[in-house]
Amino acid sequence: MRVSIKDVAKVAGVSHSTVSRALAGNPLVSERTRRRIERHAQKLGYTPNALARGLVTQRTCALGVIVTSIADPFVAEVVRGIDQVAGDNGYRVVLGISRNDPAREVNAVKELRESRVDAVIVASSRVGSLYGPHLQEIGVPIVLINSQHPGTFLHSVAVDDMLGAKLATQHLIAQGHRVIGHLRGPAGYRATKNRLAGYRKALREAALPFDPGLIQAGDGRVEGGAQAITFWEQTPAPTAIFCYNDMTAIGALHALKQRGIRVPQDVSLVGFDDIAFAAYCDPPLTTIRQPMFEMGKRATQMALTLMRDPAIPVPDVIIPGELITRASSIAPR
Amino acid sequence: MRVSIKDVAKVAGVSHSTVSRALAGNPLVSERTRRRIERHAQKLGYTPNALARGLVTQRTCALGVIVTSIADPFVAEVVRGIDQVAGDNGYRVVLGISRNDPAREVNAVKELRESRVDAVIVASSRVGSLYGPHLQEIGVPIVLINSQHPGTFLHSVAVDDMLGAKLATQHLIAQGHRVIGHLRGPAGYRATKNRLAGYRKALREAALPFDPGLIQAGDGRVEGGAQAITFWEQTPAPTAIFCYNDMTAIGALHALKQRGIRVPQDVSLVGFDDIAFAAYCDPPLTTIRQPMFEMGKRATQMALTLMRDPAIPVPDVIIPGELITRASSIAPR
DNA sequence: GGTTTTTCTGCACACGTTTGCAGAAATTCA
DNA sequence: TGAATTTCTGCAAACGTGTGCAGAAAAACC
Numbered sequence: 001m002r003v004s005i006k007d008v009a010k011v012a013g014v015s016h017s018t019v020s021r022a023l024a025g026n027p028l029v030s031e032r033t034r035r036r037i038e039r040h041a042q043k044l045g046y047t048p049n050a051l052a053r054g055l056v057t058q059r060t061c062a063l064g065v066i067v068t069s070i071a072d073p074f075v076a077e078v079v080r081g082i083d084q085v086a087g088d089n090g091y092r093v094v095l096g097i098s099r100n101d102p103a104r105e106v107n108a109v110k111e112l113r114e115s116r117v118d119a120v121i122v123a124s125s126r127v128g129s130l131y132g133p134h135l136q137e138i139g140v141p142i143v144l145i146n147s148q149h150p151g152t153f154l155h156s157v158a159v160d161d162m163l164g165a166k167l168a169t170q171h172l173i174a175q176g177h178r179v180i181g182h183l184r185g186p187a188g189y190r191a192t193k194n195r196l197a198g199y200r201k202a203l204r205e206a207a208l209p210f211d212p213g214l215i216q217a218g219d220g221r222v223e224g225g226a227q228a229i230t231f232w233e234q235t236p237a238p239t240a241i242f243c244y245n246d247m248t249a250i251g252a253l254h255a256l257k258q259r260g261i262r263v264p265q266d267v268s269l270v271g272f273d274d275i276a277f278a279a280y281c282d283p284p285l286t287t288i289r290q291p292m293f294e295m296g297k298r299a300t301q302m303a304l305t306l307m308r309d310p311a312i313p314v315p316d317v318i319i320p321g322e323l324i325t326r327a328s329s330i331a332p333r
Numbered sequence: 334m335r336v337s338i339k340d341v342a343k344v345a346g347v348s349h350s351t352v353s354r355a356l357a358g359n360p361l362v363s364e365r366t367r368r369r370i371e372r373h374a375q376k377l378g379y380t381p382n383a384l385a386r387g388l389v390t391q392r393t394c395a396l397g398v399i400v401t402s403i404a405d406p407f408v409a410e411v412v413r414g415i416d417q418v419a420g421d422n423g424y425r426v427v428l429g430i431s432r433n434d435p436a437r438e439v440n441a442v443k444e445l446r447e448s449r450v451d452a453v454i455v456a457s458s459r460v461g462s463l464y465g466p467h468l469q470e471i472g473v474p475i476v477l478i479n480s481q482h483p484g485t486f487l488h489s490v491a492v493d494d495m496l497g498a499k500l501a502t503q504h505l506i507a508q509g510h511r512v513i514g515h516l517r518g519p520a521g522y523r524a525t526k527n528r529l530a531g532y533r534k535a536l537r538e539a540a541l542p543f544d545p546g547l548i549q550a551g552d553g554r555v556e557g558g559a560q561a562i563t564f565w566e567q568t569p570a571p572t573a574i575f576c577y578n579d580m581t582a583i584g585a586l587h588a589l590k591q592r593g594i595r596v597p598q599d600v601s602l603v604g605f606d607d608i609a610f611a612a613y614c615d616p617p618l619t620t621i622r623q624p625m626f627e628m629g630k631r632a633t634q635m636a637l638t639l640m641r642d643p644a645i646p647v648p649d650v651i652i653p654g655e656l657i658t659r660a661s662s663i664a665p666r
Numbered sequence: 667g668g669t670t671t672t673t674c675t676g677c678a679c680a681c682g683t684t685t686g687c688a689g690a691a692a693t694t695c696a
Numbered sequence: 697t698g699a700a701t702t703t704c705t706g707c708a709a710a711c712g713t714g715t716g717c718a719g720a721a722a723a724a725c726c
Contacts, residue, residue, distance in 0.1 A: 002472075004682055015706045020684060030704065045470060050447040051384045051393065052682035055711045060384065062427075062448075070416070071409045071609070080404050083430045087437065092444050093428045094395075097416045104420065111425055114383040115395075137378060139335075222613060254613050276404070280555060280587050282615035337712055348676045353714060363674060385712035388681045 003044045012040045023048070054116065062092045063303065064112035064120040066127050068100055073275040074245070074292055078123050078145060081296020089304055091118070098124045105131065113138045119303040121145065123296075125189050141306030143299045148190040155306065157299045157317040161191050164288040164321030165198025165242065168270045171286070171323055172240040173206045175268060175331065181214040181231055181238035183224070183248050192244065195272065199242055214238055218248040225251015229259065239267055240329070246271035246278045246287055253281060253328070268329040272321070283327035290321055336377045345373045356381070387449065395425045396636065397445035401433055401457040406608040407578070407625055411456050411478060414629020422637055424451070431457045438464065446471045452636040454478065456629075458522050474639030476632045481523040488639065490632040490650040494524050497621040497654030498531025498575065501603045504619070504656055505573040506539045508601060508664065514547040514564055514571035516557070516581050525577065528605065532575055547571055551581040558584015562592065572600055573662070579604035579611045579620055586614060586661070601662040605654070616660035623654055 005023075009016040014033065022029045022037040029037075054060040063086050067075045083093050094117055096108030105127050112120055119140050125147035127135075135142050136153050144156040172180050182199045185192035196215070203210050216231060218224030225248055231238055243249035249271035256263055263269050263283055271278060274289035298317055305314055338356075342349040347366065355362045355370040362370075387393040396419045400408045416426050427450055429441030438460050445453055452473050458480035460468075468475050469486050477489040505513050515532050518525035529548070536543050549564060551557030558581055564571055576582035582604030589596055596602050596616055604611060607622035631650055638647055 002682090006682080016683085017685080017707080018705055020682095021705090024684085026685095028704070033704085047443075047446045049388070049449060049682050051388045051449055052711090053684075055382070055384045055388060055682080055713090056684045058711075065428075069413070070403065071406070071413050073404070073406065073409075076404045076406075076409050079428075080402070080430070083403070083428065087430070087440070092448060093430075095412075095416065095426045095428045097413070097420070097426075107420070110380075113380050115425060116382060116384055222609070250610075250613050257615065276555070277583075277610050280583050281613075282590065335712090339712080349713080350677080350715075351675055353712095354675090357714085359715095361674070366674085382712050385681085386714075388683090388712080389714050391681075 002049075003046050004049070005046070008037065008041045008044055008046050011044065012037045060092075060116050060118055061090055062094050062115065062117045063300070064094050064096065064115070064117035066096045066098055066105075066108050066112070066120065066122045066124050068098055068124040068126070070095070070097055072247075073277065074273050074290070075123055077275070077292035078296040078299075081293040081298075082121055082300045083296075084293075085297045085300035085304070091304075098127055100124075100126055106134070109134055109138070119143070119307050121296075121299050121303055122147065123299075125191065141303055141310055143303050143306075145295055145299050146191060155302055155314055155316060157295050157302065158319070159290045159295070160318050160320050161194035162198040162201065164272060164290075165195040166202045167198075167321065167323045168242050168272065168286075168288050169199045169202035170206070171325070172242060172268060172270060172329060173202065173208070175240070175329060177238075177240040177268060178208060179211075179214070179236050179238045179240075180208075181216065181228075181241040183216050183218045183228055183241055183243045183252060185218060185220045185244035185248070187217070189220075195244060218244055218251075220245055220248060222247050222251035222254070224248050225253070226255050228252040228255050240269070241267060242270045244272060246273045246275045246285060249285055249287070249328075250277070250281060253285070263328055264331050268331065270329050274324055278324075279326070281328070286326045286329035287324050288321040289324045291319060295319065335382075336379050337382070338379070341370065341374045341377055341379050344377065345370045393425075393449050393451055394423055395427050395448060395450045396633070397427050397429065397448070397450035397453040399429045399431055399438075399441050399445070399453065399455045399457050399460050401431055401459070403428070403430055405580075406610065407606050407623070408456055410608070410625035411629040411632075414626040414631075415454055415633045416629075417626075418630045418633035418637070424637075431460055433457075433459055439467070442467055442471070452476070452640050454629075454632050454636055455480065456632075458524065462523065474636055474643055476636050476639075478628060478632050479524060488635055488647055488649060490628050490635065491652070492623045492628070493651050493653050494527035495531040495534065497605060497623075498528040499535045500531075500654065500656045501575045501605065501619075501621050502532045502535035503539070504658070505575060505601060505603060505662060506535065506541070508573070508662060510571075510573040510601060511541060512544075512547070512569045512571045512573075513541075514549065514574040516549050516551045516561060516574055516576045516585060518551060518553045518577035518581070520550070522553075528577060551577055551584075553578055553581060555580050555584035555587070557581050558586065559588050561585040561588050573602070574600060575603045577605060579606045579608045579618060582618055582620070582661075583610070583614060586618070597661055597664050601664065603662050607657055611657075612659070614661070619659045619662035620657050621654040622657045624652060628652065 005019045006016045009019045022034040098105040098108050120142045123145040142154050146158045216227045271285050271287040274287045278285040278287050338352045339349045342352045355367040431438040431441050453475045456478040475487050479491045549560045604618050604620040607620045611618040611620050
């Protein structure tokens with residue numbers, strides 16, 4: 001038995017329109033009756049119905065968020081940033097988890113469309129790059145985080161992968177390494193491509209040769225680190241490895257230890273992201289810091305601006321990564 | 334310019350009711366016209382409006398989820414389980430992050446109430462224990478994860494903290510330890526209290542004395558691990574420590590290393606939760622495994638059952654934790 | 667062909683809000 | 697006291713959908 005605006009109207013002895021106006025703080029209704037109505041609403045335990053409101057106002061105050069996996073610490077931190085800004089501005093967060101599963105991906109988009117969210121933030125690179133046109137049809141502002149956008153109707157906040165990868169590789173070069181491997185990310189991702197490109201660029205600028213044999217494929221997760229092992233069955237073996245991300249690096253670190261290979265004495269390691277656990281690894285992980293929380297916030301602010309006026313030109317944001325030097329890449333002397 | 338059911342009706346030359354029925358697969362409408370309507374709907378790019386539907390059906394197919402912090406790997410894993418079952422059953426997930434901030438907590442509850450979610454899952458122990466009556470007013474089924482419930486109208490899925498803590502402590506005793514410390518969790522939490530109780534129980538049953546000086550306060554996060562240091566300024570110093578959770582244990586591990594104290598040679602360490610990173614610590618962390626993903630799933634299934642029939646008696650679920658033995662508590666010989 | 671049955675479709679109301687517009691009540695002014 | 701103004705309130709339509717009920721169209725039967 002839900003209490004509606006009409007029930008409040010009845011006990012307060014006014015029409016339901018007056019109640020609506022009173023609770024909205026509309027100056028058309030007198031101070032005295034407003035107080036009275038508020039008292040009655042309180043007593044009845046009235047809660048406005050967001051569905052009905054959204055239906056007539058054509059705004060839901062809801063923000064759709066599509067992510068690959070919430071268990072990924074990178075993603076979780078981004079969502080935290082999104083929620084912060086969204087919450088501060090009176091927006092709800094509707095979460096869609098895609099799991100890199102095509103069926104889930106289209107379903108997530110469909111659900112957000114049906115619930116008429118006011119904007120969508122996508123932190124799932126696959127969805128971003130595969131469903132561009134599909135997303136456009138939603139007809140609300142869309143902000144992508146760390147994924148390429150095929151059209152001009154999408155907006156994005158992204159870290160400069162190429163620069164970050166270059167910084168990481170240059171750091172290893174500066175430490176005296178000449179044979180540097182790269183554990184790359186999952187195929188088909190923009191980030192995988194660009195981080196590889198940054199790695200190559202650093203090599204080129206340092207006049208070091210590029211050896212495709214030194215590139216191994218990971219999956220962006222800890223398990224992918226196991227791949228690192230194959231590095232040692234070839235010559236020359238790398239003395240340093242730049243990993244696609246921290247998860248990969250942590251996996252690699254683990255596998256190396258099991259083989260009795262010491263980090264950083266035998267091989268140096270650099271990750272990407274700076275997730276919370278990077279600092280607590282043993283040895284602590286050198287990495288390229290992405291301001292994940294900040295990126296979530298920026299994306300949401302962008303979405304808010306676009307919702308106010310979709311026509312306003314909002315430039316894409318590219319954030320440089322920052323090298324965080326820790327023990328995994330500094331050989332003790 | 335949104336396309337509604339009426340627009341489809343117009344081009345298909347039928348009434349909007351027929352369209353509604355056709356798209357719902359209602360057998361009242363003939364196969365032939367259904368196909369025709371579906372074709373037109375498709376062509377116009379029609380997407381049903383969940384708001385309008387929810388308004389009339391009094392069901393939103395949305396599930397409210399309140400969590401403390403999404404950046405906590407424990408919580409993230411629970412949410413993953415929730416989303417899995419919710420998604421499989423056609424439910425959306427609306428996320429509310431409370432951050433242990435009273436203002437946010439009441440706001441999260443208010444938002445979910447306004448959006449008329451069909452059920453609420455609370456994975457934020459503070460909200461669970463503080464806002465019992467407040468939650469009840471929402472008038473939908475509520476399932477708490479790992480938090481005590483003050484009334485009978487709430488349901489819960491929880492791990493057996495006391496048993497888990499006992500298992501952990503007994504394991505340390507079995508390893509020959511006689512002076513065992515405990516790094517407890519944040520004050521006021523049910524889990525903190527029960528894990529401490531389990532620890533004491535194990536000591537009692539082994540006829541070991543309980544020394545309050547061996548209890549130190551953490552905050553449930555990595556930073557709290559720094560507290561462990563104070564242990565060594567007293568005698569007798571513990572040779573093993575049971576930590577409130579893995580995050581705390583990781584912090585402790587880090588602090589110990591910085592002081593040159595070796596794990597497990599000098600001191601053994603046991604955590605609680607078995608978050609993904611526990612296995613990748615150095616040394617890998619012995620811990621009590623909570624099936625977080627599974628717990629999220631169970632809670633959601635429970636919510637689904639309650640939504641079908643709130644009167645049906647659904648017993649609370651208590652899951653035993655499982656001891657996962659790793660290197661952090663096994664002294665090498 | 668008329669009657670009964672079956673199959674399908676449309677009307678109209680409901681869900682809980684917001685909001686333009688008209689008009690009632692209260693106030694001010696002459 | 698009556699007219700003009702100001703302040704407030706209610707009516708009614710709209711948002712997009714679902715659904716009971718009546719009735720039209722088609723099919724089946726005699």
